[in-house]
Amino acid sequence: MSSPDPSFGWLGTPPGATWPSAHTRLAGDSNPFVAFRHMLWSYYRASTSGWSEERFVDLVRRLDDAVAEVDGRGFRTTPLVFQRDLATALNQAGGIWTKDETGNVSGTHKARHLFGLALHLAVDEVPTDTPLAISSCGNAALAAAVVARAAGRPLAVHVPTWADSAVLDRLHDLGAEVRTCERRDGESGDPCLLRFRELVAEGAVPFTVQGTEAPWTLDGGRTLGFELIAGLSDRGAQPTRLFVQVGGATLASSTVHALVDAIDLGAIERRPSLIAVQVEGCAPLARAFNRVADAEDPVAALGDADGVHMWPWDSPRSVATGILDDEAYDWRAVVRDMLLGPVPGGPVVTTEADLLEAHRLVHAHTGVLADPTGTAGLAGLLTARRDGCVQHDEEVAILLTGTERS
Numbered sequence: 001m002s003s004p005d006p007s008f009g010w011l012g013t014p015p016g017a018t019w020p021s022a023h024t025r026l027a028g029d030s031n032p033f034v035a036f037r038h039m040l041w042s043y044y045r046a047s048t049s050g051w052s053e054e055r056f057v058d059l060v061r062r063l064d065d066a067v068a069e070v071d072g073r074g075f076r077t078t079p080l081v082f083q084r085d086l087a088t089a090l091n092q093a094g095g096i097w098t099k100d101e102t103g104n105v106s107g108t109h110k111a112r113h114l115f116g117l118a119l120h121l122a123v124d125e126v127p128t129d130t131p132l133a134i135s136s137c138g139n140a141a142l143a144a145a146v147v148a149r150a151a152g153r154p155l156a157v158h159v160p161t162w163a164d165s166a167v168l169d170r171l172h173d174l175g176a177e178v179r180t181c182e183r184r185d186g187e188s189g190d191p192c193l194l195r196f197r198e199l200v201a202e203g204a205v206p207f208t209v210q211g212t213e214a215p216w217t218l219d220g221g222r223t224l225g226f227e228l229i230a231g232l233s234d235r236g237a238q239p240t241r242l243f244v245q246v247g248g249a250t251l252a253s254s255t256v257h258a259l260v261d262a263i264d265l266g267a268i269e270r271r272p273s274l275i276a277v278q279v280e281g282c283a284p285l286a287r288a289f290n291r292v293a294d295a296e297d298p299v300a301a302l303g304d305a306d307g308v309h310m311w312p313w314d315s316p317r318s319v320a321t322g323i324l325d326d327e328a329y330d331w332r333a334v335v336r337d338m339l340l341g342p343v344p345g346g347p348v349v350t351t352e353a354d355l356l357e358a359h360r361l362v363h364a365h366t367g368v369l370a371d372p373t374g375t376a377g378l379a380g381l382l383t384a385r386r387d388g389c390v391q392h393d394e395e396v397a398i399l400l401t402g403t404e405r406s
Contacts, residue, residue, distance in 0.1 A: 009211050009212065009215070009218075009253060009330050009332050009333045010257070010333050011041060011215065011218050011219065011257060013039075013260075013261050013264055013265070014039070014040065014041050014043070014044035015044065016038075016044065017038055017039050017044070017261070017265065018038045018039075018265070019038075019039065019261075019262065019265040019266070019267040020035060020036060020038065020230075022230075022233075022234055030076045030077045031060065031061075031064055031074065031075050031076060032075060032076075032077060032112075032223035032224075032226065032227055033060045033064070033075060033115065033116070033119070033220070033223060034057055034060055034061070035077070036222075036223055036226045036227075037053075037056065037057065037060070039222070039226060039261060040116070040119075040219055040220075040222075040223075041120075041216065041219045042056075042116060042119040042120050042123055042216070042219060042220075043056055045120070045123050045124075046059075046123045049123065051123070056123075059119065059122055059123075060119065063115070063118060063119070063122070063150060063151060064115075066150035066151070066152075067105055067111075067115065067146060067147060067150040069150070070146050070149045070150045070174070071105050071106055071146045071150075073103070073104075073105060074105065075104070075105055075111075075112070075115060077227050077231075078099065078100055078101050078103060078104055078224075078227065079099075079100045079103070080097060080098070080099050080100075080227070080228065080231035080232070080235075081097070081098050081100065081366070082095060082096075082097055082235075082237075083095075083096045083097070083098050083365065083366055085365040085366070086098075086361060086362070086365040086366055086378075089361060089364075089365050090361070090381075090382075090385075091392055092381075092385075092392055092394075092396065093392050093393045094240075094391075094392070094393045094394040094395040094396065095237075095239075095395045095396075096381075096395075096396055096397075096398060097232065097237060097239055097395070097396070097397040097398070098366065098368070098397070098398050098399075098400050099224070099227070099228050099231075099397065099398070099399050099400065100368050100370075100400045101224065101374075101399065101400060101401045101402070102368055102369060102370050102374060102400060102401075102402065102403040102404075103403075105143065105146060105147075106139065106142050106143040106146045107139070107142075107402065107403030107405070108139040108142075108143055108374075108401060108402045108403065109221070109224055109251060109399070109401045109402075110139050110140045110143040110144075110209050111143035111146060111147060112220045112221050112223050112224055113143075113209045113217040113218070113220050113221040113250065113254070114140075114143050114144050114147040114148075114207060114209065114217070114220070115147050115220050116216065116217065116219045116220015116221065116222075116223070117147075117207060117214060117216055117217050117219075117220065118147050118148075118150075118151045118153075119219075119220070120216045120219070121151070121153070121205065122151075126205060128151070128152050128153055129153075129154065130153070130154075130203070130204070130205055131153075131154050131155070131156055131199070131203070131204040131205070132144070132148055132153050132154065132155045132156070132204060132205050132206075132207035133155070133156045133157075133158070133196050133199045133200055133204040133205070133206060133207060133208075134155065134156075134157055134158065134196065134206070134207050134208045135157075135158040135190070135192040135193045135195070135196035135208065136157065136158075136159070136192075136208070136209075137157075137159040137160055137163035137164065137167060137168075137192075138164075138167065138321070138322055139322060139402055140208065140209045141157045141159070141167065141171060141176075142167065142170060142171065142174075143209075144157070144176075144207050144208070145157065145170070145171050145174035145175070145176040146174060148174075148175075148176070148207065149174050149175050149176075153207075154177065155175075155176045155177065155207060156176070156177045156179055156199060156204065157171055157176045157177065157178050157179065158179050158181050158192040158193075158195045158196045158199075159171075159178055159179065159180055159181065159192060160180070160181060160191070160192055161180055161181075161182055163180070166405070179195060181194075181195045189312075190312075190326070196208075196213075197213075200213075209221070209248065209250045210248055210250060210329045210330065211250050211253055211254075211329065211330040212329045212330060213329075217250060218250065218253060218254045218257060218330075221250060221251065221253075221254030221255075221257075222254050222255075222257050222258045222261070223258075224251075224254065224255065224258070224399075225254060225255040225256075225257065225258020225259060225261075225262075226258050226261075226262070228242075228255075228258070228397065228399075229258060229259065229262045229267060229268055229271075230267070232268075232397070233267065233268055237395065238270055238272075238395065239272045239394075239395045239396050239397040240272055240273065240394045240395060240396065241272050241273050241274075241275050241345070241390060241394065241396045241397070242255070242259075242272040242273070242274055242275065242396070242397045242398075242399075243275045243277055243348075243377035243378070243380045243381055243384075243396065243397070243398045243399070244274060244275065244276060244277065244377060244399055245277045245278075245320070245322075245323050245373060245374075245376035245377050245380070245399070245401065246276045246277060246278050246285050246323060246328055246334070246347075247282075247322060247323030247324060247325040247328070247373075248325040248327075248328060248329045248330060249276075249285055249325075249328040249329060249330040249331050249334050250329070250330045251399070251401065252274065252276055252330070252334045253330040253333045253334050255274070255399075256274060256333055256334060256337045256341075257333070259271045259272075259274070259337075260337075260341075263342070270343075271342075271343055272343065272396075272397060273338070273343040273344060273345035273346075274334070274337055274338050274341075274343075274345040275345050275346065275347070275348055275380055275384065276289075276334055276338065276345070276346070276347045276348070277347075277348050277350055277376050277377055277379065277380030278323065278328075278347060278348070278349050278350070279318040279320055279323060279324075279349065279350055279351075279352070279355065279376070280318070280349055280350070280351055280352065281315075281316055281317035281318040281324070281352075282313050282316035282317070282318060282323065282324045282325070282326065283313070283347070283349045284310060284311070284312070284313045284325075284326065284327055284328050284331075285310075285328035285331050285334065285335070285347060286347035286348075286349050287309075287313075288309040288310045288328070288331050288335060289335050289338065289339065289346065289347050290347075291308075291309045292309055292335055292339060293339055298339055298340065299340065302332055302335065302336055310327055310328065310331050311327070312326040312327050313326045313327070314326075318352065318355065318372075319352060319355050319356065319359075319372045320355050320372045320373040320376045320379075321372075321373060322371070322373030322374075322402055323373055323376060346389075348380040348383050348384050348387075348389070349383070350376065350379040350380050350382070350383040351379075351383060354379040354380075354382040354383050355372050355375075355376060355379045356372070357379070357382060358372075358375045358376065358377075358378035358379035358381075358382055359371075359372045359375045359379075361375075361378060362374075362375045362378060362400065366400075368400050369403060369404045370400045370401070370402060370403060370404060371402050371403065371404045371405065373401065373402045374400050374401045374402035374403065374404075375400060377398040377399050377400070377401075378398050378400075381396060381398065
């Protein structure tokens, strides 16, 4: 089994983890935090602290019920669909599978990470009046506000001066404390992230989807990958490649964790290679991948200090606004898997034209109302096809991750 390796942002597989059988999953609970509880570090940590299985499941159900009261929906297995019309439109004869997260809590995959964090806070018996903190002005902030409200915990959200007013209104409605962060004289770096870190230094708990700030955020995020793997396995599908859009890289890192866990536990014999999709106007992970790949010793290069291979991208810009993180914070596990893993993958830097075309194609041929960030994985496929990196007869999988909000 894989083991924790903090230097690479790697959680590893919990001791004693077991993959649920198809019968157990299909006849059991549709909540992934129940169905895959024996794969979760929160469950392992609860059990080693003397919790019974019933107590942990009860915690999940109570918190999920509270989430449903706040957001109108709780956590359920999200759709995995073989998209015949989309594949036909692209002449992708091997077929295209999509995992649709737009109907998830808060309309995005990011709520999975934060629900997982909330479980760890409950297991650790962190007092409910302890402030939580996040730096975000989009889907992560909205998901954090939903889960924090459900858990009855105070949340401070650090946002830039240009944050969308509709997002700010929703954050206020959810009871979050919104802190607008202006750049201070002589200051370099993201002022929102700096103010967030100052609050954490004062005792707040990082409640974020960045694994570098809150490692347990990867735990809940793994449930997306677990569902994907189980769904593909149940249908006898074996896609060769999985396209994942990358901003801060927590989604990709969590998905890699799930793929490795599934292989280690014998749930699958083959896994797709990971294709990390970035945009021309912001591609720090692709840059880091190329630098590590060109290094004399790539393994040693992965351990180099921050700033050697990963540093802020100048003036990020794209229609896919949700993946404009100027740094891919959780890049090490992703690059290591794509470069040195058992099924080599790599980055794809897609164009604005492909982003717009992917968005149009998804709306026209799937009925999924994802935003340009949510359809960026398909844009990666379009670019990879044109560059000759993917053949038309390959079976591929794509994540549709964020709902259209306007």
